[in-house]
Amino acid sequence: MMDTLSASLxxxxxxxxxxxxxxxxxxxxxxxNLQRALLSSDVNVKLVMELSKAIRTRSLDEELPKKYQCxxxxxxxxxxxxxxxxxxxxxxxx
Numbered sequence: 790m791m792d793t794l795s796a797s798l799x800x801x802x803x804x805x806x807x808x809x810x811x812x813x814x815x816x817x818x819x820x821x822n823l824q825r826a827l828l829s830s831d832v833n834v835k836l837v838m839e840l841s842k843a844i845r846t847r848s849l850d851e852e853l854p855k856k857y858q859c860x861x862x863x864x865x866x867x868x869x870x871x872x873x874x875x876x877x878x879x880x881x882x883x
Contacts, residue, residue, distance in 0.1 A: 790830055790831075791830075792828070793829075793830065794826060794829075797822070797825070797826030797829070797830075798823065800822070800827060801819055801822035801823050802819075804818070804819070804822065805818075805819045808819070808829055811847060811848065814818040816844070816845060816848045816849055816876055817845075820841045820845060821845055821857070822842070823837075824837055825839070827840070
């Protein structure tokens with residue numbers, strides 16, 4: 790059972806890592822995949838829902854640390870040290 794859970798969690802995170810922008814839809818997809826994996830492994834429903842809420846809050850509502858924020862007008866978040874060279878990733882502003 791732990792092997793299945795481990796594989797499911799890795800797959801969910803791998804899908805997120807493959808996204809160019811981590812927006813609300815990507816976070817919702819991640820949470821849904823995590824919920825499915827955890828519930829199929831008999832994790833307590835209340836714990837799964839608390840984890841889901843925490844993931845949504847931290848990923849969508851909290852500000853990124855200053856070192857990950859763009860110094861200029863980049864539409865998303867730049868890789869640290871790239872400034873405005875266009876090497877951006879992260880949450881969209883929408």
